[in-house]
Amino acid sequence: MSTPARRRLMRDFKRLQEDPPTGVSGAPTDNNIMIWNAVIFGPHDTPFEDGTFKLTIEFTEEYPNKPPTVRFVSKVFHPNVYADGGICLDILQNRWSPTYDVSAILTSIQSLLSDPNPNSPANSTAAQLYKENRREYEKRVKACVEQSFID
Amino acid sequence: MEPFTQNDGNHDELIIQQKRDIEKEISETTPLVSEQLPLTCLYAEYSGDEIFTAKIQDLSKKYKFIRRTRPDGNCFFRAFAYSYLEYLISNNSAYQEFKKLAEESKEKLVQLGFPSFTLEDFHETFMEVIQRVSPDNPGGHSTVQDELHKIFNEQGYSDYVVVYLRLITSGKLQEEADFYQNFIEGDLTIEAFRHLEVEPMYKESDHIHIIALCTALGAGVRVEYLDRGEGGTVKAHDFPEGSEPRIYLIYRPGHYDILYPN
Numbered sequence: 001m002s003t004p005a006r007r008r009l010m011r012d013f014k015r016l017q018e019d020p021p022t023g024v025s026g027a028p029t030d031n032n033i034m035i036w037n038a039v040i041f042g043p044h045d046t047p048f049e050d051g052t053f054k055l056t057i058e059f060t061e062e063y064p065n066k067p068p069t070v071r072f073v074s075k076v077f078h079p080n081v082y083a084d085g086g087i088c089l090d091i092l093q094n095r096w097s098p099t100y101d102v103s104a105i106l107t108s109i110q111s112l113l114s115d116p117n118p119n120s121p122a123n124s125t126a127a128q129l130y131k132e133n134r135r136e137y138e139k140r141v142k143a144c145v146e147q148s149f150i151d
Numbered sequence: 152m153e154p155f156t157q158n159d160g161n162h163d164e165l166i167i168q169q170k171r172d173i174e175k176e177i178s179e180t181t182p183l184v185s186e187q188l189p190l191t192c193l194y195a196e197y198s199g200d201e202i203f204t205a206k207i208q209d210l211s212k213k214y215k216f217i218r219r220t221r222p223d224g225n226c227f228f229r230a231f232a233y234s235y236l237e238y239l240i241s242n243n244s245a246y247q248e249f250k251k252l253a254e255e256s257k258e259k260l261v262q263l264g265f266p267s268f269t270l271e272d273f274h275e276t277f278m279e280v281i282q283r284v285s286p287d288n289p290g291g292h293s294t295v296q297d298e299l300h301k302i303f304n305e306q307g308y309s310d311y312v313v314v315y316l317r318l319i320t321s322g323k324l325q326e327e328a329d330f331y332q333n334f335i336e337g338d339l340t341i342e343a344f345r346h347l348e349v350e351p352m353y354k355e356s357d358h359i360h361i362i363a364l365c366t367a368l369g370a371g372v373r374v375e376y377l378d379r380g381e382g383g384t385v386k387a388h389d390f391p392e393g394s395e396p397r398i399y400l401i402y403r404p405g406h407y408d409i410l411y412p413n
Contacts, residue, residue, distance in 0.1 A: 008272055064269070099273075
């Protein structure tokens with residue numbers, strides 16, 4: 001059955017294939033258009049460079065009126081990523097706009113990797129190191145980048 | 152601010168789940184837009200309350216019917232759209248003018264910087280709804296009226312209409328940011344306000360939303376305020392000030408419904 005959410009997700013997918021943003025990719029899982037797998041490549045000139053971070057995106061029938069639930073499957077050491085992979089990003093919560101699509105979501109998460117917001121931390125250790133000991137922060141991030149090759 | 156612990160993710164999810172349960176209950180018991188009901192049905196909600204009873208009495212001199220909307224935070228936009236289309240389907244020239252304005256609105260929003268790919272999705276649905284309630288329908292007025300009611304109770308269509316009106320409102324705020332900045336309390340920028348209070352669904356509307364939307368569409372709204380204020384009469388306010396109202400709404404703290412003048 002085609003619902004507004006499913007119709008819109010087909011459009012999102014088509015756009016992502018025809019006009020793919022740099023450094024991100026995503027596609028619905030084989031038998032369920034409401035669950036997507038995605039990959040974000042660590043942005044250049046950041047400690048995340050060369051990492052390939054996997055995510056899942058779960059939509060409800062209320063998409064795009066409500067945001068999907070996005071989670072990192074790969075382990076990510078970042079001030080705004082929870083231990084379970086959940087992401088603390090305003091556009092996925094109180095600043096969600098129905099005009100965002102999957103492409104916009106993934107590129108926003110990609111820029112979050114480059115520019116963490118240590119003032120609303122989901123991982124307080126990462127936030128603290130980011131603010132106070134950048135070298136140690138980068139070391140911990142690089143360990144996840146290496147881990148991301150194996151995952 | 153207290154630093155978050157790592158458990159907060161789960162805590163948030165519990166709150167979100169609880170919120171979803173409440174929303175589900177409301178959606179299962181209240182239609183998005185009700186049938187027309189006698190205004191006097193309001194008495195039952197305030198039985199024993201002298202202030203409200205006196206005010207409903209006052210209001211019933213001017214209005215016979217009310218149409219309720221679901222209290223989901225979108226009530227202003229949904230009530231506005233329903234009431235305005237109801238007016239337009241009986242006024243063909245105003246309908247044609249509005250259709251043209253709606254047609255052109257997409258290009259304007261794209262110029263204001265809205266992403267055209269996703270905007271298109273909402274605009275197409277919005278235009279489809281307008282087309283489906285055309286006063287030219289050979290079935291006549293009652294067929295169109297039924298169609299309007301049906302569309303507004305189909306979640307997919309109804310919500311997309313709300314989204315599109317939210318985007319028009321947001322666009323207007325951006326277009327005249329200097330003016331609307333005066334209405335915003337605290338140090339929130341117009342940009343932040345649009346993203347926090349206008350574009351997200353289920354966010355309640357304030358005067359600023361009403362003024363921006365009415366101005367953008369050139370549609371007059373009269374809002375009757377039924378509250379605890381003194382005087383025994385219901386106060387009305389017209390948006391934009393001095394305009395001739397086409398849409399009549401009743402506001403009770405936190406909620407808008409549609410009114411039908413005598």
